[in-house]
Amino acid sequence: MSISWRRGFTLITAAQKKQYEQEGYIIFENLFGAEEIDGLRTIVDEIDEETERKLKQIGQQGISIPNQINFTAHIHRKHPQIKQFIAQDKFVQITTELLGPDVKLYWDQSVYKRPEADRDFPWHQDNGYAPIDPQHYLTCWLALEDATIENGCIWIQPGSHHQGLVEHKKTDIGLQCYFGEDPGMPVPLTKGSMVAFHSLLFHRSTPNLSDSTRKGYIVQYSPECAKHGVTGQYYDNGPVIALGGKAV
Numbered sequence: 001m002s003i004s005w006r007r008g009f010t011l012i013t014a015a016q017k018k019q020y021e022q023e024g025y026i027i028f029e030n031l032f033g034a035e036e037i038d039g040l041r042t043i044v045d046e047i048d049e050e051t052e053r054k055l056k057q058i059g060q061q062g063i064s065i066p067n068q069i070n071f072t073a074h075i076h077r078k079h080p081q082i083k084q085f086i087a088q089d090k091f092v093q094i095t096t097e098l099l100g101p102d103v104k105l106y107w108d109q110s111v112y113k114r115p116e117a118d119r120d121f122p123w124h125q126d127n128g129y130a131p132i133d134p135q136h137y138l139t140c141w142l143a144l145e146d147a148t149i150e151n152g153c154i155w156i157q158p159g160s161h162h163q164g165l166v167e168h169k170k171t172d173i174g175l176q177c178y179f180g181e182d183p184g185m186p187v188p189l190t191k192g193s194m195v196a197f198h199s200l201l202f203h204r205s206t207p208n209l210s211d212s213t214r215k216g217y218i219v220q221y222s223p224e225c226a227k228h229g230v231t232g233q234y235y236d237n238g239p240v241i242a243l244g245g246k247a248v
């Protein structure tokens with residue numbers, strides 16, 4: 001993979017680009033200010049509250065389990081401020097540097113992990129959940145509140161993306177691709193910080209042992225041309241955010 005198509009870039013350093021290629025992730029400390037995140041989180045809280053209420057009525061829906069972990073997909077469609085947020089220049093700069101000049105939103109979801117969540121969200125690669133061509137896309141996990149080891153932050157296995165897509169086994173709480181002893185590396189994040197990682201990187205999150213909800217927003221970007229890996233259908237889950245390296 002070449003990620004050096006553009007020179008003179010500032011948001012991602014040369015060292016971070018190298019780390020992304022070798023280890024599969026970059027941590028952006030305090031990428032967003034407290035005020036911006038508070039505004040976003042207030043909106044996402046309302047969205048989560050609504051879907052959690054429904055979840056409690058109907059019970060587990062796939063990987064969303066009432067009172068434990070709630071995934072709410074496509075939230076950029078639910079509020080104009082979120083739609084604006086995911087297309088802002090910081091994301092344009094990061095994604096075009098790592099994916100190439102033409103980029104679209106591939107998927108977005110809030111993930112709220114409640115204090116009752118007493119199990120891992122299992123080790124997986126994001127590619128394990130849906131086939132996509134080209135295979136490489138970028139997952140941005142943004143902390144809407146501090147994400148800590150205690151409240152169930154993300155853990156990663158640096159460099160695991162080099163293994164390519166591996167087999168995933170179905171469990172009652174999600175797909176799992178790794179059953180070994182390696183605990184991986186925790187990625188605690190302060191509110192407004194973000195980890196961006198390769199879609200093939202092994203990651204999980206651990207139980208929430210705190211007394212408050214761990215709040216994350218996952219935004220995934222792919223090359224603009226990305227299509228379903230089996231049907232060949234163009235993925236059209238969200239807006240194109242960059243063409244020719246520039247914001248749309």
Ligand SMILES: O=C(O)CCC(=O)C(=O)O
Nearest residue numbers: 111113121126204205216
């Ligand atoms: O945020 C979490 O707890 C896990 C989410 C995750 O790994 C995913 O959605 O791929």
